[in-house]
Every structure is written in structure tokens, then in C-alpha cells.
Amino acid sequence: MKQSQLFTKTQKDAPKDEVSVNAQLLIRAGFVDKLMAGVYTFLPLGLRVMKKIENIIREEINAIGGQEIFMPTLQPKENWLKTGRWDTMDDLYKVKDASGKEFALGPTHEEIVVPLAQKYINSYRDFPFYAYQFQNKFRMELRAKSGILRGREFMMKDLYSFHLSEDDFNAYYEKAAKAYEKIFQRTGIGEKTYKTFASGGSFSKYSHEYQTVTPAGEDLIHICNQCGLAINEEIKGEVDVCPSCKGADFRKEKAIEVGNIFNLKNKYTQPFDFKIKDEKGEEKEVIMGCYGLGLSRLMGTIVEVFHDDKGIIWPESVAPFKVHLISLGKNDEAEKIYNDLIKKSVEVLFDDREETAGKKFADSDLIGIPYRIVVSEKSLQSGGVEIKKRNQKETEIINQNSIIEKLNA
RNA sequence: CGGGGUGUUGUGUAAUGGUAGCGCGCUUGGUUUGGGACCAAGUAGUCAGAGUUCGAGUCUCUGCACCCCGACCA
Numbered sequence: 001m002k003q004s005q006l007f008t009k010t011q012k013d014a015p016k017d018e019v020s021v022n023a024q025l026l027i028r029a030g031f032v033d034k035l036m037a038g039v040y041t042f043l044p045l046g047l048r049v050m051k052k053i054e055n056i057i058r059e060e061i062n063a064i065g066g067q068e069i070f071m072p073t074l075q076p077k078e079n080w081l082k083t084g085r086w087d088t089m090d091d092l093y094k095v096k097d098a099s100g101k102e103f104a105l106g107p108t109h110e111e112i113v114v115p116l117a118q119k120y121i122n123s124y125r126d127f128p129f130y131a132y133q134f135q136n137k138f139r140m141e142l143r144a145k146s147g148i149l150r151g152r153e154f155m156m157k158d159l160y161s162f163h164l165s166e167d168d169f170n171a172y173y174e175k176a177a178k179a180y181e182k183i184f185q186r187t188g189i190g191e192k193t194y195k196t197f198a199s200g201g202s203f204s205k206y207s208h209e210y211q212t213v214t215p216a217g218e219d220l221i222h223i224c225n226q227c228g229l230a231i232n233e234e235i236k237g238e239v240d241v242c243p244s245c246k247g248a249d250f251r252k253e254k255a256i257e258v259g260n261i262f263n264l265k266n267k268y269t270q271p272f273d274f275k276i277k278d279e280k281g282e283e284k285e286v287i288m289g290c291y292g293l294g295l296s297r298l299m300g301t302i303v304e305v306f307h308d309d310k311g312i313i314w315p316e317s318v319a320p321f322k323v324h325l326i327s328l329g330k331n332d333e334a335e336k337i338y339n340d341l342i343k344k345s346v347e348v349l350f351d352d353r354e355e356t357a358g359k360k361f362a363d364s365d366l367i368g369i370p371y372r373i374v375v376s377e378k379s380l381q382s383g384g385v386e387i388k389k390r391n392q393k394e395t396e397i398i399n400q401n402s403i404i405e406k407l408n409a
Numbered sequence: 410c411g412g413g414g415u416g417u418u419g420u421g422u423a424a425u426g427g428u429a430g431c432g433c434g435c436u437u438g439g440u441u442u443g444g445g446a447c448c449a450a451g452u453a454g455u456c457a458g459a460g461u462u463c464g465a466g467u468c469u470c471u472g473c474a475c476c477c478c479g480a481c482c483a
Contacts, residue, residue, distance in 0.1 A: 012433060012445065013421045017476045037475065091482065108483090142410070142481055149483095156483065201482070209483090218482090257483060294483045329442055358444040365444090378443065386443090 001044075001321070002338075003351040006030075008043045010363045020216060022300035023147025025312050029366045031320075038144025038152035040296070045367065048320035050155060053295050054134055056186045056317065057157050060179045064172075066132040066159055071112045073136060077102045079111035082271045089202055091139040105138035110268040110290065113160045117286075118274045121162060124284075127276070128168055132159035134295065146216060148300040149256060159291040162269075164276060164284050169263065176261055176291050180210055184258070187298060188315030189305055193258065196221050197243050198232035203262040203290065206235070210293075211255035216304040219257055222250035230255075256301050259293035312368030313391050321349040322407065324369035326360050328376035337375060337385065337400055344404055365390070371407060375400075 008030030015034075018024045026032045031046030042050055058068065077094075080086035086094075086104070093105035106112065113131060121129050137156045144152050159176065163169040177195065184193040193212045200207040211221045211230060220233035226247035231239055233252075241248050269286040278284050299318070306313040316322065323341060325348050327334030338350040349369060351360050357376075364372050374386040384399040387406060398406055 009419095009434080010445095011420065015475090016421070017415075019476065034475095137483075139482070143477095143479090145477080151483095154483075158483095260483065292483055297483065354442090356442055356444085356446055358442095358446075360445090361443075362445045374443075376443065 001349055003349055004353050006044060006349075008045065010366055018147065020145075020147040020149065020304075021307060022149060022216070022303040025303055025307055025366070026148065026300070029312060029363075029368070032148060038141060038150065040148055040151060042296075045320045046299070049299055049314070049318055050295055052318040052320075053187060053298055054157075057134075057183055057293060057295070060183050060186075061132050061157070061159055064130070064175045064179045065128075066130045068133060069116075069131050070133050071106070071109050071116070071135065073106050073138065075104045075106050075112055077104060079115065080104050083111055083268055084271070085111070085202065091141060093138045093140050106135070107137055107139045108290070108292070109133070109135070109158055110160070110264070110288075114268050114272050114274060114288075117160075117162050118269075118272055122276070124164060124276050124278045127162060127164045127286075128172060129162040130159060130172070132157060132291075146218065146300070148296045149216065149304075150218070151296060154297065155295040157293040157295060161289045161291070163287050163289075164278060166287070169287055169289055173261060173263065173289055176289070177208065180259055180261065180291070180293070183293070184210060184212075186317050187302065188317060189258070189298075189302060192305055194221060194223055194228065194230040194255070196230040196232050196255075196257075197235065197239060198257075198260070199234050200262055204264055204267065207260050207262045209257045210259040212258050212301050212305065213253045213255045214301065214304045215254055216301075217254035217256040219255050220252060221255045222252055225249045225251060256297070256304070258298050258301050259291075261291045262289060264288045264290055307368075310362070311366035314368045314370060316370045319368070319370050321347045321369050323348040323371045323373055324351065324364045324367065325349070326351040326364060326372065326374045328357050328360070328374060328378075331375060331377065331380070333380060333400065334375040337373070337403065341403070346404070346407065373403065 010030055011028045014024035014028050018027060030043055033041040033043055035041055077086060092107055095103050095105060117129060134157050136153055138153050141150060141152050144150055161172050184190045189212050193210050196209040196211040198207055198209045211219060221230040222236060223230040224242040224247050227242060227245040229242055229244040265287050266285045269288055274286045275283050276286055302318060303312050323346055325338055338348060341348045368390055370390050372388045379386045379397060382397045384397055386395050386397055388395040
């Protein structure tokens with residue numbers, strides 16, 4: 001994409017109200033725009049990052065048998081009354097239509113996916129069954145905060161698994177945990193993300209969260225120095241030795257919850273009376289798990305973890321583009337290289353604007369694309385183009401014909 | 410919802426109760442071209458409503474919005 005055609009612009013100053021690093025950088029660089037507290041528009045650059053994250057998650061969830069669906073946001077009150085959450089879930093958005101009929105705006109989708117499964121999954125032969133979606137969730141947060149880390153409307157992947165036995169559920173729960181670990185590895189925050197034993201909130205007594213260590217975190221976790229499992233501060237006291245290795249030596253860190261997995265047992269299948277006859281003709285209760293992962297939060301977390309005083313430093317796997325091609329002064333060579341990279345399916349943002357070098361470099365650092373390639377009279381005289389990684393200081397001059405080779409190295 | 414803070418052009422800021430000014434951006438013209446260039450000319454604003462006052466960005470009240478701490482949560 002040519003930067004001259006990108007409708008967003010970078011800003012030198014962040015809006016003064018924004019304190020969180022993710023909001024400051026994402027807004028300044030033109031990834032997101034704030035509409036109101038906790039509600040953001042994803043601009044072209046931001047949407048590209050979101051889609052990158054989405055695709056990584058999709059691949060990993062497909063790999064554990066997930067079938068992608070898309071459920072409605074607007075949901076019947078009746079289903080929420082059935083599970084009891086209409087009156088007990090205080091962050092549920094309720095809307096009324098002109099006739100006075102009430103609806104929920106989905107904060108999570110058990111109330112929809114359970115009746116859905118019940119309708120189509122009607123033999124023990126259909127089990128286990130896994131469905132997931134990427135969806136805008138609505139939660140009436142008392143206080144939206146921390147930029148895109150805690151919104152009132154946010155993008156989430158939610159996976160639901162249905163089982164006829166505890167053993168089958170447990171096996172899948174572990175599989176999902178592994179998939180989550182892969183997702184965090186692939187999106188770059190693996191090293192800083194800890195599986196954390198935590199409260200289950202409105203879903204279950206306990207759950208596992210995935211917590212990424214960052215000063216911007218809202219939670220306090222106690223990481224076991226022996227095995228690396230963490231315990232959320234909220235259940236410290238109930239649980240004071242590591243549930244995994246029984247160790248009692250912990251270090252305390254601030255962290256942000258990027259995902260979680262729950263054992264729901266029959267909590268949401270029972271209200272809908274979802275039962276299935278097994279191969280012996282015996283009626284069995286369906287049990288389930290749910291597995292959430294906030295994409296917009298993950299994106300904000302990545303920014304919190306990977307930035308410097310000049311801007312964002314995207315991990316290559318989620319960067320909006322792989323290459324930021326910058327032409328200094330007029331030269332046809334940059335255009336040629338751009339077309340060549342496109343032909344070779346390299347994702348490239350071409351800064352073809354008539355701006356000074358300083359401005360282009362500053363923008364490039366702010367946007368944070370992994371590879372910066374500069375084409376100028378100076379570089380051409382020295383033998384080609386200058387290439388630099390965003391997370392490194394050194395630049396290197398390489399011949400324009402060896403760019404692809406260099407990028408793949 | 411409790412506590413604290415802030416609302417001035419797209420954005421960042423200034424203005425004893427007395428002419429709303431500046432930087433960035435944007436527009437036009439010219440000069441520049443390897444780390445947020447320069448010159449000139451333009452563009453656009455006091456959150457909303459009421460009140461006090463000869464006069465309100467500034468004081469008072471009400472409302473709204475945003476940010477931070479807390480309670481609650483992916």
C-alpha cells in the first residue's frame with residue numbers, strides 16, 4: 001500500500017487525556033480512533049493487525065477441531081432469563097425496541113450457543129463438538145480504561161466445547177490450553193504470558209487465565225518460581241501453594257489478562273435441559289467448556305510490551321506490513337522495488353509522500369513495521385538500499401536484488 | 410457508583426473579569442531534501458445551558474464528556 005493513499009495521518013502529540021501507552025501510540029500512529037470511552041474505530045493499520053491476530057487464532061483453533069460460526073450480537077431476553085444472568089450479570093447491556101421488547105447485547109454467547117448446539121447436536125455420535133467465533137462483545141464496564149485494554153465494545157474469540165464425559169472435557173481443556181500457548185508464542189508475547197489459576201467469575205469457581213506481565217496490567221499475579229504457573233492475587237489466600245507443583249516460592253508481577261479458559265460443567269446446558277442418550281440409551285447431561293481471548297486487548301498488550309520512546313515495535317507475525325519502504329527525494333528505483341515486492345507477495349507500506357527524511361523516519365519508528373528499507377540517492381550510490389530492523393540500531397546497505405533473500409533470512 | 414482531575418480550532422497549549430494568541434496539522438506559493446526543514450500568505454476555537462457583571466475562556470449553578478484511583482470484569 002502506498003502511504004500517500006493511507007487516509008490516516010500520524011500525530012506528533014497524543015490527545016492529552018490518554019495516559020496509557022497503548023492508546024497514546026495507537027492513536028498517534030493512526031491504528032485506532034476513539035469514538036467514546038471504551039469504544040474504538042479500527043483504522044486501516046489497526047484492522048490489519050487485528051486480522052493478523054485473528055488469523056493466527058483461527059489457525060490454532062481450527063487445529064483443535066473448532067468450527068467457525070458467527071452468532072448474533074442482538075439476543076433474546078428469554079435465553080438470559082433461563083440461565084438467570086438477565087438479573088445477575090451487572091455488565092449486561094440491555095436494549096429496548098419501539099414496542100418495549102427487551103434484548104441483550106451479547107457479552108458472551110453461552111445463551112446462544114447452547115440452544116444452537118441442542119438443535120443440531122442430537123446424538124452421542126455428534127460429540128464432542130467445538131464451535132467458535134470472532135465477535136464484538138458488549139460489556140457495560142463501570143469504568144472503561146487503559147485505552148483498548150478495557151473497552152465496552154471489544155473484539156473477542158470465543159470457543160465453546162461440548163462433551164459427554166469429564167474425561168473427554170479434561171482432554172480437550174488441555175488441548176485448548178496448548179493452543180492458547182501457541183497463539184501467545186506466535187503473537188510474540190509467549191515469554192511474558194503465564195497460565196494463571198484464578199477465580200471463574202460468573203462462569204465457574206476456578207478458571208485458568210493467561211496473564212501477560214506488563215506494568216500496564218490490572219491484575220496482580222504470583223508466579224511460581226518452580227514451575228511457572230501463576231496464581232491470581234484474587235484467590236491468594238484460598239490457594240496458597242502452587243496447584244501444579246505444590247511449590248510456595250512466588251514472585252509478584254502486574255499483568256493483564258489476555259485470555260481464559262473455563263470449565264462450565266453443566267452450568268449453561270442444564271438451564272436448557274440439554275441431555276443426550278449415550279450408546280447404552282442412558283440419558284446424559286451435556287457438559288461444556290468455554291475459552292475466551294480478547295483480540296483488541298491482545299493487540300493493546302502487544303503494544304504495551306513492545307514499544308520504545310519512538311513508537312511501536314510490532315512482532316513480525318502481527319505487524320500491519322512486513323516492510324516499510326521509504327523513498328527519500330525523487331527516485332524511480334523505489335517505485336520499482338515497491339512493485340517488485342508486491343509481485344513477490346511481500347506486504348509493504350511504501351512511503352511515497354513528499355516529506356522530509358526526518359518526518360518519514362519518525363513516522364516509520366512510530367508505526368513500527370519490522371523492516372525499514374530506505375531508497376535514496378545516497379543509498380543507491382553506496383550500492384543499493386538501506387535496510388534496518390525496527391528493533392535494531394544497525395543499518396545495512398544491500399543490493400536491491402537481494403532484498404527478498406534478506407527478508408527471508 | 411464513591412473520590413480526584415480536566416474541558417479553548419483537527420491536535421498540543423496561552424490569555425489579572427477588558428482586542429481569544431502561539432506551536433503542530435491543513436490550504437496556497439516559493440526554497441529545501443538522510444532524523445519531526447525554511448520563508449510568506451491563509452484556515453479554524455472558548456463543551457452545553459442558565460446566572461452574576463457595563464463586560465465572562467476566566468466567577469456561580471446545572472448538565473454533558475473525557476482521564477485517573479477505587480468497587481466490578483475479557
